[in-house]
Amino acid sequence: xxxxxxxxxxxxxxxxxxxxxxxxxxxxxxxxxxxxxxxxxxxxxxxxxxxxxxxxxxxxxxxxxxxxxxxxxxxxxxxxxxxxxxxxxxxxxxxxxxxxxxxxxxxxxxxxxxxxxxxxxxxxxxxxxxx
Amino acid sequence: xxxxxxxxxxxxxxxxxxxxxxxxxxxxxxxxxxxxxxxxxxxxxxxxxxxxxxxxxxxxxxxxxxxxxxxxxxxxxxxxxxxxxxxxxxxxxxxxxxxxxxxxxxxxxxxxxxxxxxxxxxxxxxxxxxxxxxxxxxxxxxxxxxxxxxxxxxxxxxxxxxxxxxxxxxxxxxxxxxxxxxxxxxxxxxxxxxxxxxxxxxxxxxxxxxxxxxxxxxxxxxxxxxxxxxxxxxxxxxxxxxxxxxxxx
Numbered sequence: 001x002x003x004x005x006x007x008x009x010x011x012x013x014x015x016x017x018x019x020x021x022x023x024x025x026x027x028x029x030x031x032x033x034x035x036x037x038x039x040x041x042x043x044x045x046x047x048x049x050x051x052x053x054x055x056x057x058x059x060x061x062x063x064x065x066x067x068x069x070x071x072x073x074x075x076x077x078x079x080x081x082x083x084x085x086x087x088x089x090x091x092x093x094x095x096x097x098x099x100x101x102x103x104x105x106x107x108x109x110x111x112x113x114x115x116x117x118x119x120x121x122x123x124x125x126x127x128x129x130x131x
Numbered sequence: 132x133x134x135x136x137x138x139x140x141x142x143x144x145x146x147x148x149x150x151x152x153x154x155x156x157x158x159x160x161x162x163x164x165x166x167x168x169x170x171x172x173x174x175x176x177x178x179x180x181x182x183x184x185x186x187x188x189x190x191x192x193x194x195x196x197x198x199x200x201x202x203x204x205x206x207x208x209x210x211x212x213x214x215x216x217x218x219x220x221x222x223x224x225x226x227x228x229x230x231x232x233x234x235x236x237x238x239x240x241x242x243x244x245x246x247x248x249x250x251x252x253x254x255x256x257x258x259x260x261x262x263x264x265x266x267x268x269x270x271x272x273x274x275x276x277x278x279x280x281x282x283x284x285x286x287x288x289x290x291x292x293x294x295x296x297x298x299x300x301x302x303x304x305x306x307x308x309x310x311x312x313x314x315x316x317x318x319x320x321x322x323x324x325x326x327x328x329x330x331x332x333x334x335x336x337x338x339x340x341x342x343x344x345x346x347x348x349x350x351x352x353x354x355x356x357x358x359x360x361x362x363x364x365x366x367x368x369x370x371x372x373x374x375x376x377x378x379x380x
Contacts, residue, residue, distance in 0.1 A: 010157065010161055012161045012162075012165060013160075013161045013164060016161070016164045016165050016168055017164075019168055019173050019174065020168060020173060023173055054153055090152075090153060090156040090157050090160050114156075114157070114160035114161070114164070115160040115161070115163040115164045115167070115196075116164075117167075118167060118168075118171065
């Protein structure tokens, strides 16, 4: 199936996603922060990235997505610009903003609120991998 | 030795609430994820007694999550952190909220219908402020109905949009109607039907209405249903446009 990289500092959630995604035949990798996650993108070359927002820093996940989707010709991550990014977060009610996938403000492919029902997550992953 | 009085750091209430919310929601959300792995058999099959206990814990955790969300909504509305300034296309917001509750309504055999004027109704309050109001009204109507229809409609006059949510549910007993806007109050028939409710739904509706300059009208008959209408001020431009259109008619 697919190589999925999860960048999230919540060990319990990572353990849960490993059980779920491996049960559905995916190869699962994880990193606990944005810096290690960005390094792993180059090493693993994932087919899809699951990304948390609030890790060591308040909006670390947003920074990761912006770096991965940096349109500059000399971007370090240019080869991974097309890798689908799914944001998993509980930030929905923590700000007065309502976030959603947007090419400018938040360059990601899907924005799912934790806890994401398993079937919804799997369907989102399948749809993005099939693109 | 010189003494210096410690200065209080400036309080960013919004950032603090964001952090508190994150720290409350995250463990609840992860616990629900782990429980659903158990209940869906990803780590082995449970016997009926174990499955029943897990189902009960799942229900409690879902309640806890709703409670956290409701408390945060109420705090951000009351403290002015929820963005008040619109405009909002009310029909779009209401359609989105109804879509969120459609699966729950269908699962209970309820018909959830939305009727709105064809013209876009622009109200002056922000969608972030109005979302909890519409959500609570539709959630209550679906939760406290066991059959029949839930009708959501939007009408417009020269100054107000009238949002109406009408159900054919259990209704509110006459002697409880004065209390339903109080925090954590739950009518006896509501508790009997749905054990786990936060008692914050209508207080949130009232708090939003206060911020948005709206008026609430409640009609209910026990055993026959409840109708709640909220009159929301239109934007000045929408109001002028409506008056011009009416003058031409």
